[in-house]
Amino acid sequence: MLPESSVTLDVEDLRPNAGLPERVVDATHRVLDLFAQFEIRATVYVVGDLAERRPELVRRAATEGHEIGLHAWTHVPLPTLSPRDFIRDTGRGRALLQDLSGQEVVGYRAPMMSLVPEAGWVIPLLSELGFTYSSSVLPAPSPLYGWPGLPRRPFQWLGGPVEFPCPVVRLGPIVLPYLGGTYLRLLPVAVRRFGLRRASEDEVLWAYCHPWEFDPDEPFHQHAHIGELASRIAWLRRSRMERQVRRLLSDPVGPPLAEVAASLGIPVTSLEVIDPERVAPRNRMAQWTDGRLRED
Numbered sequence: 001m002l003p004e005s006s007v008t009l010d011v012e013d014l015r016p017n018a019g020l021p022e023r024v025v026d027a028t029h030r031v032l033d034l035f036a037q038f039e040i041r042a043t044v045y046v047v048g049d050l051a052e053r054r055p056e057l058v059r060r061a062a063t064e065g066h067e068i069g070l071h072a073w074t075h076v077p078l079p080t081l082s083p084r085d086f087i088r089d090t091g092r093g094r095a096l097l098q099d100l101s102g103q104e105v106v107g108y109r110a111p112m113m114s115l116v117p118e119a120g121w122v123i124p125l126l127s128e129l130g131f132t133y134s135s136s137v138l139p140a141p142s143p144l145y146g147w148p149g150l151p152r153r154p155f156q157w158l159g160g161p162v163e164f165p166c167p168v169v170r171l172g173p174i175v176l177p178y179l180g181g182t183y184l185r186l187l188p189v190a191v192r193r194f195g196l197r198r199a200s201e202d203e204v205l206w207a208y209c210h211p212w213e214f215d216p217d218e219p220f221h222q223h224a225h226i227g228e229l230a231s232r233i234a235w236l237r238r239s240r241m242e243r244q245v246r247r248l249l250s251d252p253v254g255p256p257l258a259e260v261a262a263s264l265g266i267p268v269t270s271l272e273v274i275d276p277e278r279v280a281p282r283n284r285m286a287q288w289t290d291g292r293l294r295e296d
């Protein structure tokens, strides 16, 4: 019997310019239709500026019982932001999603898993802004964004939220986020099941995917921030995605991550505590105290 994987969807519009047709609405409805067909509840992380433009996507996902989380205000890597902009944008993103969904929004996912040591200053701010958990780190080396050395099981950031690291499996010399959309599309289903069997019992397993992966007819365009090669990979074999996700949804599916976080209890005493300052440059840590930003 395979362990449960929670299912997450990162709703984002990666068109390089607004002159191209907007495909994210139809693609998101297609994914939500699939979730409804399998009667599963997922965590749906939505980019704030897309939620503002297309509030119906958030309303539908919330009405159908999915958890709504924030996938940043705009889809840019965390290290490119200033603490001041991060606080303003993340706060308004959370408030907007709460208004649209009627839920308390407690989950945060960084764009492109870009919670890396250089962006460690966001960790205390996430708690200040009301997030109880994050699923924003890849605990392995990565050509894009990774934070090697972090545990694979959930942990508590010192002064910050609980973190559910992206599940990874070692295959020979490489460590793969085997439940991620690209890997679901490109690799045989046996790799996912191998990873699940290798996972230890104290890991929280979650898969992630994106609406654009269910859109095989989209012409190729280069995404911002990830370069030509990764953009090409993001475009490959999309026609396979729905079939692969149907298989994923036929295997045991776990609850939305907010429910996993709530089940840990507050305060969380069962988790390892990780001090981000031990791995983040100290002078980049920021604190928001009594409504004011303090940058050391």
Ligand SMILES: [Zn+2]
Pocket: 010, 012, 071, 075, 110, 111, 112
């Ligand atoms: Zn994203």
